[in-house]
Amino acid sequence: xxxxxxxxxxxxxxxxxxxxxxxxxxxxxxxxxxxxxxxxxxxxxxxxxxxxxxxxxxxxxxxxxxxxxxxxxxxxxxxxxxxxxxxxxxxxxxxxxxxxxxxxxxxxxxxxxxxxxxxxxxxxxxxxxxxxxxxxxxxxxxxxxxxxxxxxxxxxxxxxxxxxxxxxxxxxxxxxxxxxxxxxxxxxxxxxxxxxxxxxxxxxxxxxxxxxxxxxxxxxxxxxxxxxxxxxxxxxxxxxxxxxxxxxxxxxxxxxxxxxxxxxxxxxxxxxxxxxxxxxxxxxxxxxxxxxxxxxxxxxxxxxxxxxxxxxxxxxxxxxxxxxxxxxxxxxxxxxxxxxxxxxxxxxxxxxxxxxxxxxxxxxxxxxxxxxxxxxxxxxxxxxxxxxxxxxxxxxxxxxxxxxxxxxxxxxxxxxxxxxxxxxxxxxxxxxxxxxxxxxxxxxxxxxxxxxxxxxxxxxxxxxxxxxxxxxxxxxxxxxxxxxxxxxxxxxxxxxxxxxxxxxxxxxxxxxxxxxxxxxxxxxxxxxxxxxxxxxxxxxxxxxxxxxxxxxxxxxxxxxxxxxxxxxxxxxxxxxxxxxxxxxxxxxxxxxxxxxxxxxxxxxxxxxxxxxxxxxxxxxxxxxxxxxxxxxxxxxxxxxxxxxxxxxxxxxxxxxxxxxxxxxxxxxxxxxxxxxxxxxxxxxxxxxxxxxxxxxxxxxxxxxxxxxxxxxxxxxxxxxxxxxxxxxxxxxxxxxxxxxxxxxxxxxxxxxxxxxxxxxxxxxxxxxxxxxxxxxxxxxxxxxxxxxxxx
Ligand code: NAD
Numbered sequence: 071x072x073x074x075x076x077x078x079x080x081x082x083x084x085x086x087x088x089x090x091x092x093x094x095x096x097x098x099x100x101x102x103x104x105x106x107x108x109x110x111x112x113x114x115x116x117x118x119x120x121x122x123x124x125x126x127x128x129x130x131x132x133x134x135x136x137x138x139x140x141x142x143x144x145x146x147x148x149x150x151x152x153x154x155x156x157x158x159x160x161x162x163x164x165x166x167x168x169x170x171x172x173x174x175x176x177x178x179x180x181x182x183x184x185x186x187x188x189x190x191x192x193x194x195x196x197x198x199x200x201x202x203x204x205x206x207x208x209x210x211x212x213x214x215x216x217x218x219x220x221x222x223x224x225x226x227x228x229x230x231x232x233x234x235x236x237x238x239x240x241x242x243x244x245x246x247x248x249x250x251x252x253x254x255x256x257x258x259x260x261x262x263x264x265x266x267x268x269x270x271x272x273x274x275x276x277x278x279x280x281x282x283x284x285x286x287x288x289x290x291x292x293x294x295x296x297x298x299x300x301x302x303x304x305x306x307x308x309x310x311x312x313x314x315x316x317x318x319x320x321x322x323x324x325x326x327x328x329x330x331x332x333x334x335x336x337x338x339x340x341x342x343x344x345x346x347x348x349x350x351x352x353x354x355x356x357x358x359x360x361x362x363x364x365x366x367x368x369x370x371x372x373x374x375x376x377x378x379x380x381x382x383x384x385x386x387x388x389x390x391x392x393x394x395x396x397x398x399x400x401x402x403x404x405x406x407x408x409x410x411x412x413x414x415x416x417x418x419x420x421x422x423x424x425x426x427x428x429x430x431x432x433x434x435x436x437x438x439x440x441x442x443x444x445x446x447x448x449x450x451x452x453x454x455x456x457x458x459x460x461x462x463x464x465x466x467x468x469x470x471x472x473x474x475x476x477x478x479x480x481x482x483x484x485x486x487x488x489x490x491x492x493x494x495x496x497x498x499x500x501x502x503x504x505x506x507x508x509x510x511x512x513x514x515x516x517x518x519x520x521x522x523x524x525x526x527x528x529x530x531x532x533x534x535x536x537x538x539x540x541x542x543x544x545x546x547x548x549x550x551x552x553x554x555x556x557x558x559x560x561x562x563x564x565x566x567x568x569x570x571x572x573x574x575x576x577x578x579x580x581x582x583x584x585x586x587x588x589x590x591x592x593x594x595x596x597x598x599x600x601x602x603x604x605x606x607x608x609x610x611x612x613x614x615x616x617x618x619x620x621x622x623x624x625x626x627x628x629x630x631x632x633x634x635x636x637x638x639x640x641x642x643x644x645x646x647x648x649x650x651x652x653x654x655x656x657x658x659x660x661x662x663x664x665x666x667x668x669x670x671x672x673x674x675x676x677x678x679x680x681x682x683x684x685x686x687x688x689x690x691x692x693x694x695x696x697x698x699x700x701x702x703x704x705x706x707x708x709x710x711x712x713x714x715x716x717x718x719x720x721x722x723x724x725x726x727x728x729x730x731x732x733x734x735x736x737x738x739x740x741x742x743x744x745x746x747x748x749x750x751x752x753x754x755x756x757x758x759x760x761x762x763x764x765x766x767x768x769x770x771x772x773x774x775x776x777x778x779x780x781x782x783x784x785x786x787x788x789x790x791x792x793x794x795x796x797x798x799x800x801x802x803x804x805x806x807x808x809x810x811x812x813x814x815x816x817x818x819x820x821x822x823x824x825x826x827x828x829x830x831x832x833x834x835x836x837x838x839x840x841x842x843x844x845x846x847x848x849x850x851x852x853x854x855x856x857x858x859x860x861x
Contacts, residue, residue, distance in 0.1 A: 082398065085405040087194045092184040095273070101132040104268065104292050105141055106275035108148035109285030115140040120294065122268055125191030125411040126402055126446040134268045137293035142260065142300035145289040149231045149258040150306050152286030157228045157256035164216035168253055170281035172209035178277065179206070182270055186242055187402040189269040191411040191447070192365050194403050204527055205246035207708075208545075211529035212250035215550050219255065222547070225839070226554035228256035229332050230308030233301035235322075237314045238264035238413050239368040239469075244313050245271055247544045249288060250529075255553035257309070258287045260301055264314075265294040266413050302326060311552065312336070313370075316467075316493070316538050320819040328812025330829045334542025334552045335822065336370070336534055338467040339495030341516065342488035343373030343524065346481075347382045349500035353522065355389050358473070359408075361498055361524040363397060363451050366412055367471040370539075371496035373524055375464060376475040377487050383477040387455065390473075394451050395438040411446040412470060418447040421470030428454055428463035433474070459490055467493070481510060489515045492821070494536030498524045504857070511855045512716065517543070520856045528707035531854050532715060537800075538822050546705065546715070548852050556844045559837035563830055564728060566807040567756050567787055586616045587763030589624055589783060592631035593776025595766060599623040604784060606760055609673030617759045620784035625751065625792040628780035632722045632749035633798055635777030639719050639747040643698035650694035650745060653772040654687050657765075661687070664733060664764065671758045672732065685836055686737040692841055693741040700746065700846045710860045717850040719747035720824060721800030724793035726786050726814075728805035728828075732758040734835040736765075738845070739803055740779060746849035748801070750779045751793065759783040790814050797821040803848065805832050824848075 071079070102119055105112040112135070119133040137145075156164070175182065182205075183198040192201070215222070232252045236244040241263055252259050263271035275290045291297055295318075302310055302325050309332040312322050316337040326333055343361050345354045361373030378386050402410035412418045429435050433454040442448040451471045454463050463474040478484040488497055496518040499507045504521070511519040517535045520526055527533060532543035542552050586603055588595040598618035608614040618624075638646070657664065661683045668679035705713040723743045727736040732755040743750050754762030762781050769779060782789060787810040793799050794817035801824040804814050808830025818825045826848050833840045 082406045086401070087184060087187070087403045087405060089184055089188065089403055091181055092188055095181060095185070096131060099132070099272070101134045101272070104135045104272050105137055105145070106272070106278070106288070106290040107141070107145045108289065109279065112141070114138060120265055122189060122266065124188055125413050126443070128446060131189060131269070134292050137262070137291040137297040139296070139300040141291055141293070142297060142304060145260045145291050146231060146304050146306040148286035148289055149260050152284060153231055153258045156258055156284060156287050161217040161219045164253060164256065165213040167281060167283055168209050168213035168216055168250060171277060171283065172206050172213065174277045174281045175202070175206045175209065178273065182242060182273060184403070185269050185273060187410070189267045190238060190241060191402050191413055193407040193410045194405055195407070196365060201240055201243045204529070205242045208246040208250045208529040212254040215251070216254035223550065223554055225557045227557065229553055229555045230257060231306055232257045232259050232309045232311060232553065233304060233307040234259060234261040234311045235298045235301060235314065236261065236263055238266040239365060239370070241267040242270040242274065245274060248311050248313075251544070251549050252311070252553050253287065255550060257553050260289045260291060260307070262291050262293055262297050262301055265292075268292045299325070307331065309333070309553065311542075316540070316822070319540055320822065323819050323822065324816050327815035328808065332552070332555065334544075335540030336542070336544060337538065337540035338469075338493060339370050339372070339535065339539050340375060340465065340467055340491045340493045341371050341373050341496040341498070342375045342377050342514070343498045344484050344488060344500065344510070345376070345378045345382070345386060346484070346501040346503070346506060347379040348502050350502055350522075351382065351386055351389060354386070354500040355393050357498060357500065357522070357524045358390060359393060359397070362473045363409055363471050364525055366409055366449070368413060368417070368469050369525065371518065371525065373498050374468060374473060376473055377478050377484055378475065379484070380477045380479050387453070387475065390453065391436065391438070394453060395440070397438070397451055399440055399442050399448055399450060401443070409451060409471060411448045413447070415447055417470065418449055421449055421468055421472065424462060424466060424468050424470075425452060425454070425472060428457070428461055428474070431458070431461045433457045433461055433463050459487065465491065481506070485510060485513045492538045495539035496520070508855070508857070512718065512853070516853070517851065518854050518856070521858065523711070523856055523858050526707070526709065526711065526856050528705070528713070530707055531705045531713045532852050533854070536851055540822065541824050543852055547703070548715070551847065557839060558844065559834040559839045561730060561832040561834045564805065564807045564828070564832050566809060567785060587618065587760065587783065589618045589620055589628070590763070590766050590769070590779070590781040591624070591628045592634070592780065593770075596624075596627070598784075604759070606671070606758070608670050614671060615760055617763055617783040620753075620782035620789055622792045624782050625789055625796065628751040628782050629722055629796055629798050631777040631780050632751050635749045635775055637775035638744070638749055638778035641747070646745060646747060647694050647697035649773050650690055650697060650741065653768065653774070654690035654694060656768045656771045657683070657690065658687050660768065664761065667761055667764060668733060671760060682731055682734050682836070686734045689734065689737050689841055690741050693745040696846060697745040700843065702852065705854075711856050711858045714855040714857065716853045716855060717746065718853050720849060720851055721748060722798060723748040723750050723801040723803065723849070724799045725750055725752045726790045726793070726804040726806055727752060727754050727762075728832040729755040729757045730832050731835040733761045735805065735832070736762055738835045738840055739805070742845035743803075743849045744778065746846060748849055749777060751799070752779060752781050753786055753789045753793075754781060754783060756784070756786040786810065791817060794818045794823075794825070795820060799823055801848070802826070804828070
């Protein structure tokens with residue numbers, strides 16, 4: 071046998087990780103008192119426990135206290151009590167605590183890794199080299215944000231008591247993503263780990279005790295969905311941060327509607343892994359292994375849809391199969407293991423069920439000829455070919471080691487296939503042509519795009535989704551905003567329209583020529599579908615004119631026009647800036663007319679009316695100026711990679727404007743949305759819509775492309791409801807009465823559009839705080855594009 075033959079004949083020997091420390095830790099704890107509340111260990115008030123077992127054997131690991139609503143009450147009370155002191159403590163004091171947590175975790179790094187692998191089933195290589203180091207990095211990174219909070223986030227305050235609910239696939243890492251920014255921002259926390267994987271959170275609570283976290287600042291309550299729901303619904307919580315399935319995310323969106331709670335949702339995905347024919351195929355195969363078989367595919371951003379260019383598809387799939395045959399399925403505590411067990415039997419059954427259904431729908435499912443351990447919840451890596459875009463394996467998140475493959479002919483088709491999903495979490499693009507990769511990345515509807523790489527994460531770079539993958543970002547600067555409340559100039563409560571918009575009783579005096587304003591859709595004035603009109607009263611109760619009474623069909627037309635308008639989102643920022651300057655210029659040319667209209671409709675003095683017009687022009691100027699300045703950033707994570715945090719428009723944004731300061735309020739909402747490249751469907755003030763309809767000509771003269779702004783007059787509450795339920799609306803801003811705001815939040819779950827409401831209050835639009843970055847941030851999604859460099 072020569073050396074080469076010997077090399078090929080070599081077998082892997084076992085390389086077990088010692089587990090004695092973890093077993094000793096398990097043996098020494100009383101898990102029936104595992105609720106960490108107000109710095110003390112408590113049993114559940116009900117005395118109930120739940121089992122956590124080892125996925126590689128099914129053996130029981132611990133019986134863990136199972137929190138109920140009463141325990142959540144106690145935990146929220148503890149967090150509320152601790153809040154004033156913690157939020158008032160200096161940034162430096164909080165930074166020291168975060169740093170101490172990170173350092174203490176470093177000292178127990180191996181124990182964390184082994185416990186995580188035992189409880190979750192993930193290979194020790196992953197927990198040791200990825201989960202735990204990244205979790206530690208998160209705390210150390212956020213120590214810095216705690217200290218620079220006042221400088222970096224002026225005009226913001228901590229949001230308050232935060233409820234956090236996390237899944238089982240990255241138990242410690244998700245905990246770190248949640249707790250580190252919350253503590254840095256000055257919030258206190260009630261966190262519920264997932265019921266399959268409670269152990270590392272318990273060890274983390276012990277670390278908090280040792281690291282000097284003040285009592286009540288971090289409360290960790292073990293339990294299931296009931297405890298999660300109790301956190302979500304608790305009136306003492308001001309913010310909910312949830313990571314988990316889109317299904318539960320939607321339940322939470324609905325449950326928190328109208329509560330005023332800030333909400334971030336990190337949900338599921340069906341991410342595309344796109345391989346162009348000029349890719350380095352061997353690297354792409356390695357990337358794919360990491361993309362879909364990392365953590366047995368139980369990864370929200372798993373590259374579970376392989377899209378490969380037709381010319382190389384056969385060769386690439388052949389390489390993938392060879393590589394799959396070499397993946398080692400086995401004990402998570404063996405350092406050579408690539409694939410461990412799934413987390414639980416229920417998950418194994420779900421994966422099997424989805425594969426069977428996919429096969430029924432025409433997919434050909436291939437697995438390597440390998441042995442799997444006879445105990446535990448193991449599943450072989452699976453490759454599905456012949457997958458049609460509608461196949462369940464191409465559409466549903468499997469959350470298991472299953473790769474669905476499809477081929478594409480050209481770049482446009484690759485983008486179309488990649489975006490053919492209700493999710494939008496991540497994507498990988500493989501090509502040696504960086505021009506091509508960076509041409510494709512902005513066109514993918516996904517919060518994270520990795521070029522020639524996959525599953526790269528860092529505490530400095532935001533992570534989060536588009537569409538039904540949720541909203542909000544975790545990590546970095548944008549992640550900090552999720553735990554901060556902007557100081558907005560909140561105005562009075564808005565009364566429901568029925569009470570505020572009395573019909574005019576007296577007819578007009580007959581001196582003016584009768585004019586009925588139509589709707590403005592796709593750059594043209596359009597008659598309302600229903601052919602009804604709405605009478606508009608002057609301040610004195612006389613008829614000022616009539617506007618079209620828009621209905622569901624008009625909103626649909628307006629959304630279609632906004633979606634069809636590509637010229638505006640594709641325009642350069644400089645171009646958008648110029649158009650908004652024209653808008654301001656043209657409004658300025660008709661300032662007298664608008665001021666007179668304000669006097670007529672609202673009854674303000676001529677001086678006040680003139681001021682509102684001037685402020686509206688100034689605001690347009692401001693957003694014209696900011697259109698090419700509110701830019702993204704470049705992150706330099708600790709690897710040979712740059713991460714471009716790009717600001718992209720949200721898409722089609724619905725805007726329901728308030729009655730107060732009807733011109734300035736309308737402009738203050740529409741202008742930032744337009745500045746960032748969104749297309750808009752605006753419902754102007756129901757009471758004073760003529761101020762918006764008078765703008766049609768101003769808009770027409772301002773070179774805004776057709777469809778960039780569409781205006782539908784009518785009943786605000788009704789039209790807001792239609793916008794909320796419309797699945798092609800990406801964002802919705804509503805300044806209306808409290809009931810309408812609550813309803814649009816609840817009705818937005820179809821596509822999980824980004825909803826921003828005033829919770830029934832309006833703003834003082836004349837205030838400087840009613841303009842600027844707070845508004846621009848609502849108008850964008852941050853997409854993080856990771857670009858590696860070096861040979
Ligand atoms: P899940 O939604 O079933 O559960 C997540 C958490 O929510 C658990 O702690 C659970 O106890 C709790 N929960 C369940 N029902 C609840 C309710 N009605 N109210 C409040 N809390 C409730 O998800 P899972 O199966 O644990 O995790 C897998 C999912 O998580 C996948 O869809 C995955 O994509 C997603 N995930 C997303 C990210 C991300 O950053 N986007 C990261 C990891 C996992």
